[in-house]
Amino acid sequence: xxxxxxxxxxxxxxxxxxxxxxxxxxxxxxxxxxxxxxxxxxxxxxxxxxxxxxxxxxxxxxxxxxxxxxxxxxxxxxxxxxxxxxxxxxxxxxxxxxxxxxxxxxxxxxxxxxxx
Amino acid sequence: xxxxxxxxxxxxxxxxxxxxxxxxxxxxxxxxxxxxxxxxxxxxxxxxxxxxxxxxxxxxxxxxxxxxxxxxxxxxxxxxxxxxxxxxxxxxxxxxxxxxxxxxxxxxxxxxxx
Numbered sequence: 001x002x003x004x005x006x007x008x009x010x011x012x013x014x015x016x017x018x019x020x021x022x023x024x025x026x027x028x029x030x031x032x033x034x035x036x037x038x039x040x041x042x043x044x045x046x047x048x049x050x051x052x053x054x055x056x057x058x059x060x061x062x063x064x065x066x067x068x069x070x071x072x073x074x075x076x077x078x079x080x081x082x083x084x085x086x087x088x089x090x091x092x093x094x095x096x097x098x099x100x101x102x103x104x105x106x107x108x109x110x111x112x113x114x115x116x
Numbered sequence: 117x118x119x120x121x122x123x124x125x126x127x128x129x130x131x132x133x134x135x136x137x138x139x140x141x142x143x144x145x146x147x148x149x150x151x152x153x154x155x156x157x158x159x160x161x162x163x164x165x166x167x168x169x170x171x172x173x174x175x176x177x178x179x180x181x182x183x184x185x186x187x188x189x190x191x192x193x194x195x196x197x198x199x200x201x202x203x204x205x206x207x208x209x210x211x212x213x214x215x216x217x218x219x220x221x222x223x224x225x226x227x228x229x230x
Contacts, residue, residue: 033217042205042220056217091159102148103216107159
C-alpha cells in the first residue's frame, strides 16, 4: 500500500514569504506528527495530531508556525514570514493510535525547505 | 530538559563484524525506546521498539537492549553487511501528556566496508 507522501519534495522561498507543506498519511492512521530535521541532527518534534485536533503542539518554535488537519487525514504545515533559520527538512509521520503510545511511526520522505 | 546522546557520529566496521551503537539519555524515564534507520534523502524507517520493562529485543540480525538503571540502550547488528550502512537514530517516548511524540538523538552513521 501507499506510504506517507509529502509535497512538495523541495521548496525554495524568499525570506518573509509564506509557505505551506502538505502531508498525506497512511490511510487509517489517526495519529499524525510533524518533525523538522536540520543537517547532522535528528528529527525535532513540532506537533502531533490525534484525528482532527492538535493533541500536542509544544514543539512549534513560535507563532509563525501553524498546522491543520481539518478532516483527520491530510495535514498542512504553514509557516508565515519565513526566516533563513527555518531552512530544514520537514518530515511528516503517521501511526496507528495504540493504547500506551507503543506505536511505530511511518515517515514520509520529507520536504526540503530552503529560505533564501 | 531531556537529553539523548548517541555514542559517536560515525562508526566504521568491516563486513561480517558486529556493530554496536550506544544511546544514553538523562533526566527522565521513558516508557519505551525505538531505533530507526535513515538513508540519505529519505525519512527514518522504524526498526525496533523496546519497552521499559523489557531487557532485550531481537529481530533477525538486530538486537536491542534497554537498561533503565544505566539509562542506556545498545543496538547491535550482527554479521554486518555493506547494505547496513546508514544513519541509525535512537528515539525516546516523550514524557509529555500525549506521550507519543518522539525525542530523537543525533544519530550514528554506520559504514560497513567489504
